[in-house]
Amino acid sequence: MKDGWETIIGLEIHAQLSTESKIFCGCSTRFGDEPNANTCPVCLGLPGSLPVLNRRVVELGARAALALGLQINERSIFARKNYFYPDLPKGYQISQYDQPFSERGELEIMTAERDEGGHPKEWRPFRIRITRLHLEEDAGKNVHEGLPDVDRYSYIDLNRAGTPLAEIVTEPDFRSSWEAYDYVNYVRRALQWVGASEADMEKGNLRCEANVSVRRIGDEKFGTKVELKNLNSVRFMQRAIEYEIERQINLIESGGRVVQETRLWDERAQETRPMRSKEEAHDYRYFPEPDLPPLVVTGEFIETVRATMPELPGARLRRFVDEYKLSHSDASLLTSERALADYYERAVKASPNARAAANWVRSELLRELEAANLSAEASPVSPEELGRLLHTVEEGKINAKQAKDVLVEMFKTGKSADAVIQERGLVQMSDEGEIDRIVDEVITANPKQLEQYRAGKEALFGFFVGQVMKASKGKANPKIVNERLKAKLSQ
Amino acid sequence: MPITESDIAKIAELAHLEITPEERRAFTPQIAEIVAYVEQLNELDTSLIEPATGGLTPEHERADASREDAVRPSLGQKLALDQAPDPASGHFRVPKVL
Numbered sequence: 001m002k003d004g005w006e007t008i009i010g011l012e013i014h015a016q017l018s019t020e021s022k023i024f025c026g027c028s029t030r031f032g033d034e035p036n037a038n039t040c041p042v043c044l045g046l047p048g049s050l051p052v053l054n055r056r057v058v059e060l061g062a063r064a065a066l067a068l069g070l071q072i073n074e075r076s077i078f079a080r081k082n083y084f085y086p087d088l089p090k091g092y093q094i095s096q097y098d099q100p101f102s103e104r105g106e107l108e109i110m111t112a113e114r115d116e117g118g119h120p121k122e123w124r125p126f127r128i129r130i131t132r133l134h135l136e137e138d139a140g141k142n143v144h145e146g147l148p149d150v151d152r153y154s155y156i157d158l159n160r161a162g163t164p165l166a167e168i169v170t171e172p173d174f175r176s177s178w179e180a181y182d183y184v185n186y187v188r189r190a191l192q193w194v195g196a197s198e199a200d201m202e203k204g205n206l207r208c209e210a211n212v213s214v215r216r217i218g219d220e221k222f223g224t225k226v227e228l229k230n231l232n233s234v235r236f237m238q239r240a241i242e243y244e245i246e247r248q249i250n251l252i253e254s255g256g257r258v259v260q261e262t263r264l265w266d267e268r269a270q271e272t273r274p275m276r277s278k279e280e281a282h283d284y285r286y287f288p289e290p291d292l293p294p295l296v297v298t299g300e301f302i303e304t305v306r307a308t309m310p311e312l313p314g315a316r317l318r319r320f321v322d323e324y325k326l327s328h329s330d331a332s333l334l335t336s337e338r339a340l341a342d343y344y345e346r347a348v349k350a351s352p353n354a355r356a357a358a359n360w361v362r363s364e365l366l367r368e369l370e371a372a373n374l375s376a377e378a379s380p381v382s383p384e385e386l387g388r389l390l391h392t393v394e395e396g397k398i399n400a401k402q403a404k405d406v407l408v409e410m411f412k413t414g415k416s417a418d419a420v421i422q423e424r425g426l427v428q429m430s431d432e433g434e435i436d437r438i439v440d441e442v443i444t445a446n447p448k449q450l451e452q453y454r455a456g457k458e459a460l461f462g463f464f465v466g467q468v469m470k471a472s473k474g475k476a477n478p479k480i481v482n483e484r485l486k487a488k489l490s491q
Numbered sequence: 492m493p494i495t496e497s498d499i500a501k502i503a504e505l506a507h508l509e510i511t512p513e514e515r516r517a518f519t520p521q522i523a524e525i526v527a528y529v530e531q532l533n534e535l536d537t538s539l540i541e542p543a544t545g546g547l548t549p550e551h552e553r554a555d556a557s558r559e560d561a562v563r564p565s566l567g568q569k570l571a572l573d574q575a576p577d578p579a580s581g582h583f584r585v586p587k588v589l
Contacts, residue, residue: 019560020560020561020562021560021561021562021563025563026558026561026562026563026564026565027562027563027565028562028565034568034581035568035580035581035582036568036571036572036581036582036583037565037567037568037571038565039565039566039571040563040565040566041566044566044571052556052557052558053556053557053558054557054558054559054560055557055558055559055560056559056560057560058557075552077544082505084507085588086583086585086588142588143582147579147580147582148579148580150587151587152586152587153579153584153585153586153587154584154585154586154587154588155579155580155582155583155584155585156582156583156584156585157581157582158571158583283501283505285505288542288544290544292556293544293551293552293554293556294544294552296552296553
């Protein structure tokens, strides 16, 4: 960013809560069904229909709130947010307003600026205040693609109308696009981790909006903010914010003024554009939803939910660093998904040491999983089998390089470590008598090199090692080979 | 709070109603009268009374009024669109929106 300027960013995330049925009716939340098939009088907004709250929404909302360090209010109120749009059949969205489900969260995450290639520079802790997380229903969808006369018509699919959402709003605490990027990734991971949401941006079950403004360093007042939408991935959001910062600074420096508006990110053009909209004052005229009682959540309920929560990613990351002595970046990677963290911990129990297990899971196993597009849960190599393999390396039965090949084979065939080692005849030769015999043979067969070595050309040591390994077809234990060769060459 | 013509214009706009200047002038005193009537309620001292949201008293609020997360049959596309003024290709069709 340009010197002398500061950026202020606040974020809003909408996450679809993972329920089977909608928030206020029994229609399915399934994605991809025939348009308008999953609708009923409630989600179509037909007169006389009444909403009934889905209990699971409250539970998942509580899990999400606790995962993000929010305080759950004992009593919250649903409110009508009134506006006209064809995808909103009732003419209002049932949301929450002045008494939301949960408030006042604070989160500490790790963040880092990135270099040109997108690689993190230096990780540092970063605190964000989360204003609120409230519960609401989603609207339907306007569809244009593949339909006739779209220059004149819009087509409405109300399958999504009434899908439960958690809206998560932060204070304007972000000062860079990468802080925002790391935060959204953290929230995504946390929501998946506690089972509150699939939080998949590509499927549209996690959407985010950014409020961006700039001001000269030292200014007390915030600049005029612009709302960014159509941020279909975390990376797009980061780019859109970056573009917007530059646009606003250039605008002000050239004597212009930032207009308060909503702008859409155009990924193809790599720019933000003002959203076309009628000049209409936003006046949602919120009022309490008369068809729903206040949502009362007891302390007992919150404790029950808390008791069933898994250890959260941040806590687990810190524990991995303390307990297993992992680097921050290893611990961060291993806690990027709950299934992977679970896998790692089971592997630790079965392995000779935790750091070796981390290295193997992080590099060798993850590579295979990624290539096969599998999650850690679905790994054909169980954590116990991986641990068994690491023991064979530790015991010197096979070397690390061989173990890597064995792991690939285990992954491909689902066979045990021992079975693959047996089949491939890989068991390392550690019998000193046998190794001595080969060492003697090699020395006898290479008198010239022996003479040069003894004359001081010590680099030839490697040559002898290579010959012995070759003669043993790679099976000789390199440590013993080194010892015996050293002894015999200097005799 | 006195109701002015510009309030009426704004309400009409928010409600997507087109009204003529004559109607605006006619509605202003009528709506002002309705509001004044309801405003009589402000004479009551409600400072110690909790708002009864959703028509419930505080005691009734604690009764569970939620449902299980279970899918129930929906109307299906055909029935959902049956009363729509202009259905097309399985959708509700409306004049183009931005």
